[in-house]
Amino acid sequence: MKRFLPLLAMFASSAIGATFLVPSDEMLVRASRAIVVATAGGSYCRYAPGGWIETITEMRVDEAIKGAVQTGDTIQVIELGGKVGGIYYVVPGSPQYANGERVLLFLETNDRGEWVAKNMVVGKFAFSDGHLVRESSELESREPLRDEQRFLRFVRDVAAGRDAHVDYILPDRIAAERVIVPEPAPASTYCMMIGGQPARWNGFPSAVTFRSNSAQPGALGGGLTAVQRAFAAWDSAPGATIRYQYGGTTSCAARIRGVGRRTGCDHPLSIRRHDNGSAGLQFVRWH
Numbered sequence: 243m244k245r246f247l248p249l250l251a252m253f254a255s256s257a258i259g260a261t262f263l264v265p266s267d268e269m270l271v272r273a274s275r276a277i278v279v280a281t282a283g284g285s286y287c288r289y290a291p292g293g294w295i296e297t298i299t300e301m302r303v304d305e306a307i308k309g310a311v312q313t314g315d316t317i318q319v320i321e322l323g324g325k326v327g328g329i330y331y332v333v334p335g336s337p338q339y340a341n342g343e344r345v346l347l348f349l350e351t352n353d354r355g356e357w358v359a360k361n362m363v364v365g366k367f368a369f370s371d372g373h374l375v376r377e378s379s380e381l382e383s384r385e386p387l388r389d390e391q392r393f394l395r396f397v398r399d400v401a402a403g404r405d406a407h408v409d410y411i412l413p414d415r416i417a418a419e420r421v422i423v424p425e426p427a428p429a430s431t432y433c434m435m436i437g438g439q440p441a442r443w444n445g446f447p448s449a450v451t452f453r454s455n456s457a458q459p460g461a462l463g464g465g466l467t468a469v470q471r472a473f474a475a476w477d478s479a480p481g482a483t484i485r486y487q488y489g490g491t492t493s494c495a496a497r498i499r500g501v502g503r504r505t506g507c508d509h510p511l512s513i514r515r516h517d518n519g520s521a522g523l524q525f526v527r528w529h
Contacts, residue, residue, distance in 0.1 A: 264364055264385075265361075265364070267393075267396065267397075267400075267408075268400055268406070270348055270360065270361075270364070270365070271308070271348070271397055271400040271401055272400065273360065274308065274309070274348040274349055274350065275309050275310075275349055275350050275351055275360075276308055276309025276310065276311050276348075276349040276357070277307040277308040277309060277346070277347065277348050277349065277397060277401055278301070278303045278304075278305065278306055278307060278309075278311055278317075278346075278347050278349065279303075279304045279305040279307070279345070279346055279347075279394070280301040280302060280303050280304055280317075280344070280345055280347055281301070281302045281304055281342065281343070281344050281345075282299055282300070282301055282339035282340060282341060282342065282344075282345065283299065283300035283301065283302060283316075283341060284299075284341060285298060285299040285300070285339065285341070286298055287325055287326050288326065289326060291354075294322065294331055295322075295323065295325070295326050295329065295331035296320050296321060296322055296323065296324060297320070297321050297322075297323060297324040297338070298319070298320055299318065299319050299321070299339045300317075300318060301316065301317050301318070301319050301339075301347070302314075302315075302316055303315045303317060304344070307397060307398055307401050308401040309349065317357055318356065318357065319339070319347065319349070319357045319358065319359065320352060320356045320358050321333075321336045321337055321338070321339075321359065321362075322336040322362075323336045323338075333362075335362045335363050336362055336363065337359050337362060337363045337365070337366040337377070339366075343368060344368070344369040345366055345367060345368050345369065346366075346367040346369070346374055346393075346394070346397070347359060347366060347367075348360040348364075348365035348366075350365070363376070363377050364376070367388075367393075369390060372389070372390050372391075373387055373388060373389065373390055374388045374389075374390050374393050374394070375387070375388075386411045386412065387411070388410050388411060389410045389412060392409055392410035393410040395410075396408065396409075396410055448485075449485035449486060449487040450484065450486050450487070451486075451487050451488075451489040452469075452486065452487070452488060452489065453488070453490055453491060453492035454466060454469070454488075454490075454491055454492070466488070469488055470488055473486040473487065473488060
């Protein structure tokens with residue numbers, strides 16, 4: 243049976259996953275290193291130099307709005323998380339891109355100079371039925387619905403230093419959503435997606451124990467405070483059928499490459515900092 247556990251962002255405390263404080267749209271435009279309208283192509287996963295797994299997606303730039311990119315370019319956008327072999331690495335708040343999906347992307351670079359979405363999921367808007375929609379399940383505030391053309395005009399004007407009008411917010415999101423014809427919910431709305439496939443973890447008769455073999459300097463309790471809070475948040479969620487518990491420290495190494503059967507070890511976790519500036523916990527599944 244394949245087992246996996248999300249990487250729990252250090253800034254997540256009271257919710258399962260990551261919680262973001264969202265900047266204003268104007269601030270996001272000004273703070274982004276580049277802004278593009280792009281169409282997602284194929285993607286693949288790899289190990290980053292720091293040992294975690296990341297997903298690389300080819301993006302065709304349909305319109306370059308800001309930054310060192312040109313219309314017609316093909317760029318690579320790197321996001322945390324993915325699957326290599328039998329290892330899942332899931333990062334709440336990390337955006338994913340479906341092949342052929344058209345998006346408005348606010349971009350930043352990581353420590354290696356590669357393009358990443360600005361503030362993770364905050365920097366991605368998907369084109370949907372005349373609207374530009376940001377994934378809002380992990381955002382602190384209720385997301386407004388934005389008119390596609392008016393919001394694009396606002397972004398272009400701010401990026402160009404022109405006067406911009408905030409006339410793109412639909413006044414009644416609920417009323418606007420009623421005109422959207424409902425369809426059967428795709429797996430991506432209730433499952434974590436890895437490489438385009440839904441990843442599920444079946445229930446267990448007893449709690450799953452994790453032990454730590456490293457700590458994050460400067461984090462409260464070396465990062466373990468966040469672990470215990472995250473486990474508590476998960477366990478208190480209604481309907482949660484899988485329980486987690488922290489079992490203390492271990493000398494077992496959380497190996498990434500060459501993971502094999504390991505006896506006498508519970509699931510080890512490493513607390514690490516990513517080169518995009520976020521810190522988190524890495525959980526490794528043993529076969």
